[in-house]
Amino acid sequence: MTGPYSINAEDLHAGYGTQDIVKSISCSFAPGTFTGIIGPNGSGKTTLLKAFSRVIPASGILELDGKAVSDFTPAELGMALGFVPQDEGRPFSYTLLQVVLMARYARTSRFAALTPDDYARCHRVLDETGVAHLADRSIRTLSGGEWQRVLIARALAQDTDVLLLDEPTSHLDLAHQSDILTLLRDLAASGATIIGVFHDLNLAALYCDRLIMIKNGQMVADGTPDKVLTPEKIREVYSAEVVTSCHPATGRTFLMPVKAINGNVSPLKSLNVQVISGGGSGSGLLHFLTGRGLSVSAGILATTDTDYITAKVLELPCIPVLPFSRIPVHALEKLKAMLAQADRVVLSVHPIGAGNLPVLLALCDMDPARIIIHLPEGREFASYDFTKGTAAAAYEDLCAAGAPCTSTYDGILRLLSPNLNGDENHETRNTN
């Protein structure tokens, strides 16, 4: 079939030797789109890209601009499709310009010299990729990132409507990543078909209109980044836990890794832990305990608090309140109910003022044995007291009443599992 597609693949199989690495992939790419191919290591992303460019033998239907790719002569293919490899050996000291000029071979007779237009085109792409100042340098003296930009420049100099890129930003620093990806997105906007393999999912989500996710050589998802990059798909394909959010500056889907599924999950999985924190004191702790597989709840948190953002991103239950205002009675009642339900309470020592003092006092009414106090190394209760002594006294009362105190996250884990290594008092310390 011919459609308005630059590349059309149906039931495509490809691989090295007898083994198929790409198995029955069907997909089409329209002009003016920027597609990212994502998937774990060894899933067949590069093989798929090279099958498109005909350097790896493939079976099935593969068309370029409505014409079977196998019907193209090598030179025709070089004028229709550009390819940026992950890396390329540099055995000889060509200058950058010489390497980029090779892009024009497909358009020039072997008996003719390159024209001034060819040179102008090459100088322009060197400029666009930010390596023009190195034009006469030997490629062997370039850094990995500079060389990667030369490879991109060379593909651009081919002036093709289709551009395939294999991890084009893997060696680039932050600024050059965004320069190159912006350049590619602008090319797509002007009608080119751009297909890139990406490992950085956030970068892919930020720039691509469409993502194709593959696993074991098969397509498992195809769509806009927000449709493809769901925690469920990431778990299925990458065996990794992420939370998705909206990038605060761009509005695009944004992933944050939480933990690997097969990571260090503690045997405390079913334990219901209530964390009381504030002023950012609990962010790391909430993440740590969630990552260990515990069932974690956050407490009363002002909506401007970093802890609140952490709780929200990790999808933990919490009681949001307005910042800089007294804690409403109903919020406090709700917290007391949560405290009653929790197996254990972890008090991350945080600044206490008149506003949040009632929370601390509510803890003092509890059985201190159910509370674990986390006080960072080298800090004292007094330094968190903004109530002229009341809060510090409350903290110390809790300690004195037998609530164990630790300075490390691992200490908290040990205190949460007294039956596992028995020695609960080992971690407690006297803060008097």
Added chain:
Amino acid sequence: MTRTIPIIIVLTFAAILTIVLCTLTGPAGFGIPSSGPGAADIVGSIRLPRVLAAFFVGASLAVAGAAMQALFKNPMADPYILGTSSGGALGASVAIIFLGGLFVPVFAWAGAVIAILIVWSIAGRKGVISVETLLLTGIAVSFFFSAIVSFLIAIAGENVHQIIFWLMGGFWNASASDAILSACILVPAGLLLFFMGRDLNALSLGEETAAHLGIDAAHARWSVLGASTLLVAGAVSIAGSIGFVGLVTPHIVRMLLGPDNRVVIPACILAGGILLVTSDTITRTFFSDLPVGIITAFIGAPFFIWLIHKKGETL
């Protein structure tokens, strides 16, 4: 690029000058001997064919070396890397031992070509072959043939001297027909490689890259290998396996002119010829015709080391 054309012109004049001067030089003295029976024949029928044969053989080896280095993406490759020299040596040894030295050139040529055909057929068995597979197969076949040659040397008895001289290479028997034969190979093969300069450039970055740049990589590879094989087999059948010229001339040329094969190929033809004619003239004039392979390495190696020091690491 700006200094390329002047350097090629200078090399062309240097090549012509070298041929003329070396034809006028010999153990009988400089210039055209004015007296003595057959004195003029020394220049016309002994020196000139030998000088021309040496020039064409040097050019063949250097240009084949440059092509192999580009194809194998490896500046350490030499024209014999796929087994031409060991195959040629085996053929020559067989002719020396069993045929009393008759047909040495024919046997050497056949040995060289057979070695390459064996490498191609082994490496090509699985359909898609990489240049790396080809290279490793060539090295393995080379060692195998060298082992047989070593065995023949061990049992050769009185012929050992002849085999060893052949292995080091020289132009003792070079005739007008040798000069014509090597020119007949060099002209078409050299032209082919010259017009494939851009294919060699692209191939030297990898076959996939070449394909992505619109080069017919498989076709280019076989053309380069075919042309190089003919050049080297011809050189080996005329002069034995002369070392160093094919490996180092391309390096010297790249140091002076850069790695663009559209320039390297013609420059290697001129420089390889100059290097070998000069070496051969030195050995026949001053060293009572020692194998020229000794001289090429003896002069070439120090010059090469000096160049490495001067130019740093840029190859």
